[in-house]
Amino acid sequence: MKKHNFSAGPCILPQEVLKKASDAVVNFNGIDLSLIEISHRSKEFVEVMENARNLVKELLNVPEGYSVLFLQGGASLEFLMTPYNLLKVDGKAGYLDTGTWSSKAIKEAKLLGEVDVIASSKEDNFNHIPKNYTVPTDVDYIHFTSNNTIFGTQFKEFPKTDSLLVCDMSSDIFSRQIDVSKFDLIYAGAQKNMGPAGTTLVIVKDEILGKTGRTIPAMLDYKVHISKDSMFNTPPVFPVYVSMLTLEWLKNLGGIAAIEKINNEKAALLYAEIDRNPLFNGFAAKEDRSLMNVTFTLANEAHKETFDKLWNDAGISGIKGHRSIGGYRASIYNAMPIESIQVLINTMQQFEKQVS
Structure with missing residues (x-):
């Protein structure tokens, strides 16, 4: 199963970078x-x-x-x-x-x-x-x-x-x-x-x-x-x-301009689901929300075990929130593909159907 790495750091890196780096550890530049x-x-x-x-x-x-x-x-x-x-x-x-x-x-x-x-x-x-x-x-x-x-x-x-x-x-x-x-x-x-x-x-x-x-x-x-x-x-x-x-x-x-556009799109998708889904609450004030670290909590902690099982089963990793605020934290740095964001959103929607 593909893992979707939302770790806050050390965090996800591009697959092509990992491949080149691993080759260099064995034989650097021939x-x-x-x-x-x-x-x-x-x-x-x-x-x-x-x-x-x-x-x-x-x-x-x-x-x-x-x-x-x-x-x-x-x-x-x-x-x-x-x-x-x-x-x-x-x-x-x-x-x-x-x-x-x-x-x-x-x-x-x-x-x-x-x-x-x-x-x-x-x-x-x-x-x-x-x-x-x-x-x-x-x-x-x-x-x-x-x-x-x-x-x-x-x-x-x-x-x-x-x-x-x-x-x-x-x-x-x-x-x-x-x-x-x-x-x-x-x-x-x-x-x-x-x-x-x-x-x-x-x-x-x-x-x-x-x-x-x-x-x-x-x-x-x-x-x-x-x-x-x-x-x-x-x-x-x-x-x-x-x-x-x-x-x-x-x-x-495409440089910083290109990745900024992608990052805005990724964050907008995930925050839209948090705001739409009645089972979740965003932690940070809306005007100050991070494009890199999306923090949210459950509206009802009694459902925690159900949601945790769903995201684990979906291959999602690293979204447990920091102890300072609890809940969940999805870190969506540059190398995070939009497909992984969609997997998390799908899991949140599945959770909504299961609990409702």
Whole structure:
């Protein structure tokens, strides 16, 4: 039976990417060596790294004056690297608190200086994106999380500020068109739309670095990693390679504009069924619904066992909701085919017939 993988991450990747990646583990580019046993200094892997960086620049139209890095430690390490590199000694940072990951970022930033939580939706269990907040002018940077995987909310408009703008785009990068020039730092764990867990994409404006007045440990210093072309230490060669393959797949599909259209169609189908079907309730506020993570609950928890059996029998995997909100979460990242969305919808309609 075909499995329909709605996992929040590590998540679904295109089948052609998985095939090429598996071949490379055995014999990379016909050199009779595995990708994961060649030197990261070899011309073969240096070419992979350069191709991956160039694809990021091309797909996102990254302007001149920005560096593209492939680092390690996930977005969780970026929670610390951001203040290390941007928060001045005796400075202050502004954060928008919209979920678990932004809360963790706030916690890390507080280790290095003052943090102003500009707005939060915590009191409503993060079921919406805060609005009508005032952006302070006395902060070194503003940080927000563009898409909240656990709660299923997403910024439709980005904060406007004269300070530096920083965004954790781990779960929706490459899913919709953005203007990189509006940001000073973007970071994203690979394991949603780009590749397997193990590497983290960083896009940083060069001129903002080196101005904090603090000593930065080498592994946490963006300038060090830029000077070494993401190879200050041995890079995660396999995740970088698979990310390169995924970005090639996305380019061949038609790029960001093409995948954004597909993603809008997928999300519209699933949300329409949630709103139509009386046995389900959407969790996130309608105006803030994520195109990547669709969160919903049962109208009557007494029917949980029935629905769980149906989706299991249909070959659906990974839709159990996070413990923070319960219910269900269907993560529909770039590689999720619309056919799998339809299988889930059919299962929800079968559930309705069975219970009614």
